[in-house]
Amino acid sequence: MSNVVVTGFGCLGAYGLGQDALRSALAAGSPLRSDVDRSASYHRRGSSETVASCGELSFEPWLSEDAGRRMSDLSQFAVTSARMALHDAGLEEIPKERTAVAIATAFGPGGFTERLALQVLQKGGKFASPFLFTDCVANAAAGQIAIAIGARGANTTICQREAGPLLAIAQAAQDLELGRADVCLAGAIDELKPLSHAILDRFRAVARPRDGEELPRPFDARRNGYLAGEGGAVLVLEREDHARARGATVLARVRASARGFDPTAPRTGLGRGHEDLAALLRDRIGPELLAETDTVVSAGSGSVHGDALEARILQRALPHAPRVLTPKAVTGEFGGGTLAPAILALQGADFAAPVGCNQPDPALEVRLESGPVRAQRLLCSAHGAGGVSAWILFEQP
Amino acid sequence: MSEQVVVTGIGSVSGLGATAEQLWQRALRGERGVRDLDLFSTDTHRTRLAVPVDDASLPERFAHLARADRFGCTATAAATANAGLPAEALRSARAGVFFGSSTGALFEGERFLKELLAEREGDLHSIVGLQNDGPGTAVAKEFAVRGPVMTFSTACTSANVALGAALDALRSGEIDVAIAGGSDELCEITYAGFNSLRAIDANPTRPFRADRAGLSMGEGSGVLLLETRSHAEARGATILAELCGAARSCDAQHVSAPDPEGIGAATAIEEALREGGLTAADVTFVNAHGTGTPHNDVSESHAMRRVFGDRTQSLPITSTKSMVGHLLGAAGGIEAVLTVQSIVHRMLPPTAGDTPADPELGLDVVVDAPRELPEHNVGLSTNLAFGGNNAVVLLRSVS
Numbered sequence: 127m128s129n130v131v132v133t134g135f136g137c138l139g140a141y142g143l144g145q146d147a148l149r150s151a152l153a154a155g156s157p158l159r160s161d162v163d164r165s166a167s168y169h170r171r172g173s174s175e176t177v178a179s180c181g182e183l184s185f186e187p188w189l190s191e192d193a194g195r196r197m198s199d200l201s202q203f204a205v206t207s208a209r210m211a212l213h214d215a216g217l218e219e220i221p222k223e224r225t226a227v228a229i230a231t232a233f234g235p236g237g238f239t240e241r242l243a244l245q246v247l248q249k250g251g252k253f254a255s256p257f258l259f260t261d262c263v264a265n266a267a268a269g270q271i272a273i274a275i276g277a278r279g280a281n282t283t284i285c286q287r288e289a290g291p292l293l294a295i296a297q298a299a300q301d302l303e304l305g306r307a308d309v310c311l312a313g314a315i316d317e318l319k320p321l322s323h324a325i326l327d328r329f330r331a332v333a334r335p336r337d338g339e340e341l342p343r344p345f346d347a348r349r350n351g352y353l354a355g356e357g358g359a360v361l362v363l364e365r366e367d368h369a370r371a372r373g374a375t376v377l378a379r380v381r382a383s384a385r386g387f388d389p390t391a392p393r394t395g396l397g398r399g400h401e402d403l404a405a406l407l408r409d410r411i412g413p414e415l416l417a418e419t420d421t422v423v424s425a426g427s428g429s430v431h432g433d434a435l436e437a438r439i440l441q442r443a444l445p446h447a448p449r450v451l452t453p454k455a456v457t458g459e460f461g462g463g464t465l466a467p468a469i470l471a472l473q474g475a476d477f478a479a480p481v482g483c484n485q486p487d488p489a490l491e492v493r494l495e496s497g498p499v500r501a502q503r504l505l506c507s508a509h510g511a512g513g514v515s516a517w518i519l520f521e522q523p
Numbered sequence: 524m525s526e527q528v529v530v531t532g533i534g535s536v537s538g539l540g541a542t543a544e545q546l547w548q549r550a551l552r553g554e555r556g557v558r559d560l561d562l563f564s565t566d567t568h569r570t571r572l573a574v575p576v577d578d579a580s581l582p583e584r585f586a587h588l589a590r591a592d593r594f595g596c597t598a599t600a601a602a603t604a605n606a607g608l609p610a611e612a613l614r615s616a617r618a619g620v621f622f623g624s625s626t627g628a629l630f631e632g633e634r635f636l637k638e639l640l641a642e643r644e645g646d647l648h649s650i651v652g653l654q655n656d657g658p659g660t661a662v663a664k665e666f667a668v669r670g671p672v673m674t675f676s677t678a679c680t681s682a683n684v685a686l687g688a689a690l691d692a693l694r695s696g697e698i699d700v701a702i703a704g705g706s707d708e709l710c711e712i713t714y715a716g717f718n719s720l721r722a723i724d725a726n727p728t729r730p731f732r733a734d735r736a737g738l739s740m741g742e743g744s745g746v747l748l749l750e751t752r753s754h755a756e757a758r759g760a761t762i763l764a765e766l767c768g769a770a771r772s773c774d775a776q777h778v779s780a781p782d783p784e785g786i787g788a789a790t791a792i793e794e795a796l797r798e799g800g801l802t803a804a805d806v807t808f809v810n811a812h813g814t815g816t817p818h819n820d821v822s823e824s825h826a827m828r829r830v831f832g833d834r835t836q837s838l839p840i841t842s843t844k845s846m847v848g849h850l851l852g853a854a855g856g857i858e859a860v861l862t863v864q865s866i867v868h869r870m871l872p873p874t875a876g877d878t879p880a881d882p883e884l885g886l887d888v889v890v891d892a893p894r895e896l897p898e899h900n901v902g903l904s905t906n907l908a909f910g911g912n913n914a915v916v917l918l919r920s921v922s
Contacts, residue, residue, distance in 0.1 A: 222775070232654065233654065243712055252568065254712075254716055260778050264676035265678055265908070266910055268910060272910070277775055279773065280772060283675065285656045286672070306770075321636075385673075386671065406670075410697075512656065
């Protein structure tokens with residue numbers, strides 16, 4: 127059994143700042159849509175029109191406006207989420223040499239990268255801004271967390287699309303188990319700019335208008351893509367002995383993890399390797415633990431092929447059909463869309479039925495449930511475009 | 524005691540050639556791959572030199588992929604062949620891919636964006652690897668692995684972080700075989716970005732030299748085929764070296780500059796030694812990060828002194844970036860390949876350059892000619908990066 131536990135978390139997204147805002151959004155069940163900015167003319171006619179954007183979110187008191195101005199959106203999301211997480215864990219002082227950071231990001235700082243690209247490609251190489259360049263590497267956000275809190279342990283950034291967040295949790299748990307750190311801030315941060323959204327649309331990943339409305343419809347017969355989102359979710363992980371010694375409240379245990387690859391997946395989509403992935407999941411986590419899993423915080427997002435893959439894996443690996451939650455229908459894909467809801471699902475949060483999901487796909491057969499949830503053992507799953515899958519099994523401490 | 528992890532195959536693509544053998548022979552001679560960059564126009568850039576890969580030298584097998592993906596797959600195919608590993612051994616949940624990349628297919632992404640800005644549709648297929656996971660995912664797909672696949676993007680330490688993650692996965696028993704390393708490609712954004720920091724030397728880079736003035740950017744891939752020792756021995760593989768330690772740390776000081784005192788880098792080296800069950804006295808040579816920027820080389824020399832003390836002055840150290848350039852997220856990969864070759868051939872390539880080593884650094888820099896190494900070696904390969912990131916790996920001879 128893993129002795130790594132969750133002692134706090136911070137989150138932000140289109141729902142606003144913090145756990146209460148997320149809790150309210152999940153209880154309402156409505157997708158947090160806003161109109162995508164089409165002013166740069168990156169979008170084609172008939173393309174997706176909505177995103178789950180953080181908009182002009184203020185990060186006070188976690189990050190001052192002055193400090194934020196010197197960072198990309200991604201770094202601002204990261205530092206804010208990390209500070210919220212430490213506060214929630216009661217860790218105002220961290221063991222700096224023994225604190226690690228493991229962050230996943232799918233796109234990195236897309237806004238800074240686009241601005242830098244426009245400087246270089248439109249004006250010329252000599253016009254590149256050093257300020258933009260240094261904060262446009264993918265690991266700048268994790269580095270900014272380290273600088274903000276003084277964390278001098280391992281600092282890791284994982285880029286594996288939608289699977290990254292759970293891979294980051296597994297990486298952090300491993301570093302703690304191997305005694306490389308006493309505290310690890312782990313999670314996912316994403317910013318979504320119009321250019322990234324327009325490219326996702328060209329790959330037919332995001333939902334488009336259908337029957338007069340553009341909705342993410344996980345596991346629904348009418349699903350045609352996900353709601354692309356942005357935000358951050360950072361968990362504080364510790365070994366249980368460290369957490370108990372400082373009198374921390376333990377929110378969850380990271381019981382087990384699994385990860386695998388489906389080579390049938392196209393580079394920008396998901397494949398048909400559900401048999402192999404389900405076998406790998408059973409092998410790595412164990413059929414007994416899976417049989418005692420009562421809740422799945424699902425990768426289900428409205429993705430045509432992704433939801434089918436998810437359903438078929440669940441049918442094979444968890445044939446007892448535990449309840450399935452689909453928080454990405456509210457928060458959107460990216461930005462740690464399942465991590466914070468998973469911890470809330472262990473704490474009695476209310477999950478409303480997602481709006482627009484009233485025609486379940488009969489081929490998928492997942493048990494979607496709504497209402498208050500206090501999971502005892504919960505499987506969080508993720509499937510990244512390109513073929514990487516990851517799972518984390520959380521349980522009550 | 525966890526199982527030993529061994530290197531049974533190496534592969535590389537770089538400005539010194541499309542094979543690891545070409546890389547080694549040219550590195551021994553201290554040849555520089557630096558030349559005028561023709562991948563894109565340098566007319567609007569501050570400098571014009573780099574160490575690009577000659578695409579015409581690459582096999583056609585992966586020509587359908589973005590350049591960074593192609594480099595990674597070519598190096599992987601070579602590493603697999605070098606290891607004599609049958610393709611079926613990779614098509615398993617007991618095989619994984621651990622890759623580092625900091626650009627993905629950004630060169631192709633720039634072309635796509637130019638088309639968009641001109642209100643034309645670009646080639647969508649060319650950017651399927653645009654995100655940083657591009658090369659690692661391409662390798663996983665082309666070689667049909669079914670186990671863990673992870674891409675690390677920690678700027679210039681990415682591949683060393685990937686090597687460490689592969690080591691963990693093999694030691695834990697999760698897998699038997701791992702493809703580990705990194706791949707990156709040159710593009711205008713990173714070229715202009717490093718120039719904006721005045722980090723690129725207008726002349727060929729001269730790491731550890733008194734007149735050093737910056738780096739030369741490179742591109743390519745370096746890949747190790749790693750196995751548990753029992754797996755390698757069971758199939759009768761030739762073992763080239765052991766990957767015996769890896770560690771990471773963070774300076775937590777500045778988003779782009781290294782800690783001038785080298786404290787974080789020293790911490791990573793000491794942690795890798797501890798995990799590998801070694802002491803500083805066991806290390807016989809260093810393949811340094813050695814970018815050739817004034818600040819990096821000073822920081823790194825301080826890190827060496829913190830770990831090796833007075834021995835720093837007699838511990839052979841080289842920077843192979845002087846020849847292949849700085850491969851960014853793939854730097855750790857190609858430097859691991861060269862470190863393995865140094866162990867196998869008991870020779871350490873020189874740091875290319877025509878001027879004297881900087882005496883202020885207090886290092887035993889290998890210059891002019893390769894240095895002969897003892898029979899048994901422990902090689903340290905270091906990388907430092909933006910974000911205050913430090914990652915090191917240790918490789919040693921196997922008896």
